[in-house]
Amino acid sequence: MTLNPDLTITFSPMHRLQWEEAQQKDVILYPEGMVELNQSSAEILKLCDGSRRLEQVVADLEQKFSTRGLINDVTSFLEVALNNGWIKQP
Amino acid sequence: MAGSNNPKPTPPRWLLAELTYKCPLQCPYCSNPLDYAQHNSEISTADWKRVLSQARKMGAVQLGFSGGEPLSRQDLPELVEHARQLGYYTNLITSGYGLNEEKIIQLKEAGLDHIQLSIQASTQELNDHIAGTVSYENKKVVAHLIKKHGYPMVLCVVIHRENIHQMQQILEMAEELGADYVELANTQYYGWAHKNRDLLMPTKEQYETAEAIAQAYKEQVADKMKIYYIIPDFHEDRPKACMNGWGTTFLTIAPDGVALPCHSARELPGLDCPNVNDFSIEQIWNDSKAFNFFRGYEWMKEPCRSCDEKEKDFGGCRCQAYLLTGDMYSTDPVCSKSPDHPLIDDAIHTARISALSSDEKPLIFRNSKNSKKHTLNS
Numbered sequence: 001m002t003l004n005p006d007l008t009i010t011f012s013p014m015h016r017l018q019w020e021e022a023q024q025k026d027v028i029l030y031p032e033g034m035v036e037l038n039q040s041s042a043e044i045l046k047l048c049d050g051s052r053r054l055e056q057v058v059a060d061l062e063q064k065f066s067t068r069g070l071i072n073d074v075t076s077f078l079e080v081a082l083n084n085g086w087i088k089q090p
Numbered sequence: 091m092a093g094s095n096n097p098k099p100t101p102p103r104w105l106l107a108e109l110t111y112k113c114p115l116q117c118p119y120c121s122n123p124l125d126y127a128q129h130n131s132e133i134s135t136a137d138w139k140r141v142l143s144q145a146r147k148m149g150a151v152q153l154g155f156s157g158g159e160p161l162s163r164q165d166l167p168e169l170v171e172h173a174r175q176l177g178y179y180t181n182l183i184t185s186g187y188g189l190n191e192e193k194i195i196q197l198k199e200a201g202l203d204h205i206q207l208s209i210q211a212s213t214q215e216l217n218d219h220i221a222g223t224v225s226y227e228n229k230k231v232v233a234h235l236i237k238k239h240g241y242p243m244v245l246c247v248v249i250h251r252e253n254i255h256q257m258q259q260i261l262e263m264a265e266e267l268g269a270d271y272v273e274l275a276n277t278q279y280y281g282w283a284h285k286n287r288d289l290l291m292p293t294k295e296q297y298e299t300a301e302a303i304a305q306a307y308k309e310q311v312a313d314k315m316k317i318y319y320i321i322p323d324f325h326e327d328r329p330k331a332c333m334n335g336w337g338t339t340f341l342t343i344a345p346d347g348v349a350l351p352c353h354s355a356r357e358l359p360g361l362d363c364p365n366v367n368d369f370s371i372e373q374i375w376n377d378s379k380a381f382n383f384f385r386g387y388e389w390m391k392e393p394c395r396s397c398d399e400k401e402k403d404f405g406g407c408r409c410q411a412y413l414l415t416g417d418m419y420s421t422d423p424v425c426s427k428s429p430d431h432p433l434i435d436d437a438i439h440t441a442r443i444s445a446l447s448s449d450e451k452p453l454i455f456r457n458s459k460n461s462k463k464h465t466l467n468s
Contacts, residue, residue: 001313014242014270016179016203022101022149029179031204031244031271034103034152085316 001082003054003075007089010050015086017045028086035084044077048087054078099385101149102341102375105178106353107138109166110158110345114187116222116455117210119248119283119290122158123356127461133347135165137366139172141343144371146176150341153178158345161188167200174201181206183246186232187225194235205236206244206273211252212259220252222455233267245269249300249322250277250290251445257300261307265315272315274304276322279437280354280409282456285464289453291441297322324434328399329406329422336384336404341375349374351381354409358418384408391419393427 003009011017016029026042028035037045043064047057058074081087111126123129133141142153153173160166161184173180182197183206194205209229210220217226236243245264247253253260257274264272276297277283277290292300301319308317323330333340333352342350347366350356355363361380364373375381383389387400394405405411406422414423414437415430423430444450454460 013240018151018177018179020149020151022147022151027151029151029203031206031242032152032154032181034179 001079003078003082004089005054008050008053009048009057009078010088010090011045011048012086012088017042035086040073041077044074045081045086048078048081099376099381100338102145102339102371103150104152104154104340105142105145105150106154106156106340106342107142107160107169108156108158108342108344108353109138109160109163109169112162113158113185113456114162114223115159115185115225116457117220117248117282118222118286118453118455119250119277120456121278121281121283121353122456123354124281124285125356125461125465127458128465129344129346129348129356131346132163133345133367135168137347138165138169141347141366141371142169142173142176142178145341146173146178148372148375151177151179152181154181154183156183159185159187161193167193167196170197170202171200174203179203184208185221185225186229187223189232189235191235191239194232194239194241198239198241202241204242204244206246207233207236208246208248209233209263210247212256212263216253216256222457230267233269237268242270243268244271244273246273246275248275248277249292250283251292251296251441252290254292254296254300257303258307261304261311261317265311269315271318273318273320275320278320278323280413281357282454284413286453287437288441288444289450291324291438292322293442293445294325294438297325323407323410323424324438326424327426329403329410329424331403332407332410332422336408337375337381338385341371349378349380351383352409355380357409358412389419391421393425393429394421397427 018027018029020027026037043061047060058071062068062070110132111122160182170180180203182202186207207229209217211217214226218224245267247260279287283290304317304319337351340352342353343366344350348363349366350363355361361383363380364378390405394400406424408418411420411422412418414433420430421428423433
């Protein structure tokens, strides 16, 4: 599956994104499993709330971290996320 | 002999709450101990809530409500609600017996995240035979209700010689029922399954055929259904990394409050497994004899001790080593480096002869009568 830049991105209702105090990191929880996220992956996924397309996710991240040129990194992570079922597109 | 003195064990991540040993089903490969009928007390709702809170504080995040049949505890929704408020990801591991739409809604409102439903075969006749209870039609109804109410659903099918020929039909059934995941759990031979091993273990050819079917199906449904294939370790050269290492990740609490490093550990002698009514989870996890017993590598014998793969598989499964060799410190005989490895070849051979013979013994079903009988005999 490839990401469609024209469609909005939503975090999967079959998964849960949660901050874990004991681990000091965000994790994705799903039936009998857990994925630990680094900070940038977690920041990307938190923007996948169904209101933004790829371009808007990138723009918001670049603004938040006062940087540019994130498009390639964000796209490749979101494709991984899509193939793992962590995010959905309509 | 016991354990290393590792000052800081990693915290528990996975808590298996075996709420009760009561179960309307009688599966002959049940993972509960053979002598479960001797342990018939159950800790209270307040005890469970305290245990859940203490384990969560240490870092446990995945929580399995299991049993027996966890639905036979009337306080299940209350425990789910408490667990969800603490931030656990809550899994219900059920036979589906006693689950109706009202209960499914009630559990959803309490915050239950996921339901894992067991099904024994792809046909009513075989399912009801293996389960020892009429349950097939109800399971299918329950599966539809689980999906109707928006839960992720894992369909769990334990694979053995009686149903392995149905692999294709089992996968088709799982897809039709809308399972998000199907767990094909090749039987692990402890407890009841150990007792019934000659009748349950498929031949190598059966495993190979079934695995090829599962692999092909996996590719076909990749986008909508994930397939977890739990390997039949008797046919491997190296043992499984049992429990991800003793006392590193998994914590099981049995119905009577006994804390176990794995759900089979009750069968091991001399561990003195602690009870949650006597100690906190933190004391149990960090300081108890049982949880430190096989931590680290100091306890190992040869060939594990000097093996360059010991950090990969931790010497395999302690319960399997004990059941097969009588020595819980020995290398899991599944390992081809183990001097006891011929025991595995013998087991496969004996099961094969049993499969080909016409006068098989009957399966020993998991129920209180058989539990009492086989505890006395062993």
